[in-house]
Amino acid sequence: MDVIKEREKSKLLIGLNYLDKRIKLGDPDKRYLLNLEKGFIGEELFDSVVKQYLKGEALVLNDLLIESKGTTFQIDSLVVTSDTVYLYEIKNYKGDFQMNSGQLYYISGQEITNPLIQLNRTRELLRQLLKEWGSRLKIEANVVFINDSFTLYNAKIEDPFIFPTQLKEHFKELSSRSKVIKKDHHYLASKLVSVHKDDLPYQKQLPFYKLDDLIKGISCCYCGSVDLIVTQRSCYCKFCYKQMSIEDLVTESVKELKFLFPDQKVTTTLVDEWCGNSVNYRKIRKILQNDFMVSGTTSGTYYE
Ligand SMILES: [Zn+2]
Known part of the structure; x- marks a missing residue:
């Protein structure tokens, strides 16, 4: 087969x-x-x-x-x-x-x-x-x-x-x-x-939504809760108590952001906001540089 x-x-x-x-x-x-x-x-x-x-x-x-x-x-x-x-x-x-x-x-x-x-x-x-x-x-x-x-x-x-x-x-x-x-x-x-x-x-089949209306924050990959405790090294879900890596969750959040807003340029500032300002800004930038393609000039860098 x-x-x-x-x-x-x-x-x-x-x-x-x-x-x-x-x-x-x-x-x-x-x-x-x-x-x-x-x-x-x-x-x-x-x-x-x-x-x-x-x-x-x-x-x-x-x-x-x-x-x-x-x-x-x-x-x-x-x-x-x-x-x-x-x-x-x-x-x-x-x-x-x-x-x-x-x-x-x-x-x-x-x-x-x-x-x-x-x-x-x-x-x-x-x-x-x-x-x-x-x-x-x-x-x-x-x-x-x-x-x-x-x-x-x-x-x-x-x-x-x-x-x-x-x-x-x-x-x-x-x-x-x-x-x-x-x-x-x-x-x-x-x-x-x-x-x-x-x-x-x-996009046409989904209900109408805009960025401002959505709850921000990284979400648990096991239960979907956005109620997480973020420490220097990892994240814990307050709902299901699972531990996850920050890098995995930020990467997942960026995928989600790109999916819901395919026309939006993904900048560090936007991702920081999308993640509910819960993760260190430099860490976000590092993750974006590692896992996504860099486009644009130094002043207007975005990630694909
Ligand atoms: Zn959970």
């Missing part, structure tokens, strides 16, 4: 995580962040099962965002074997659900977006794309319910669902059936990677 494309946290999730530490997010944004986090945790769990149980020859592509003929579609995970392309839509739902006339509901009766609609759309768009590229591989599409606290009542045996109790067996069986992967399969995988687009512009 070869992973051709690894999964990464989306820029939107990274951005919302950063903002969550430094402003009070509104309820819809907070909910959105929690959902994205939950989804990402589910996908990582899926990846770990794939790594453990998919032993045969196969190519794995994670998290593709494909634009074809003006339509964009997203694929959580794709496994290319000798004769089939397996498409997975991963859902990290927890609790009791029921199917009713092809619709998905919470057990309480509240309807939720049917993952089958999304799955069918993605399969159809993928089918068109593969046909266009002359591929003869079959497509098998499934919704994977990854959370082991998920229960679905009234599902039909023919529904394209893989439940937590079936996932390991699914990959074991897939491994035993897969034959030799050839040049064509690699060609297809590289074509898919080549049409993958990086994230949509994340």
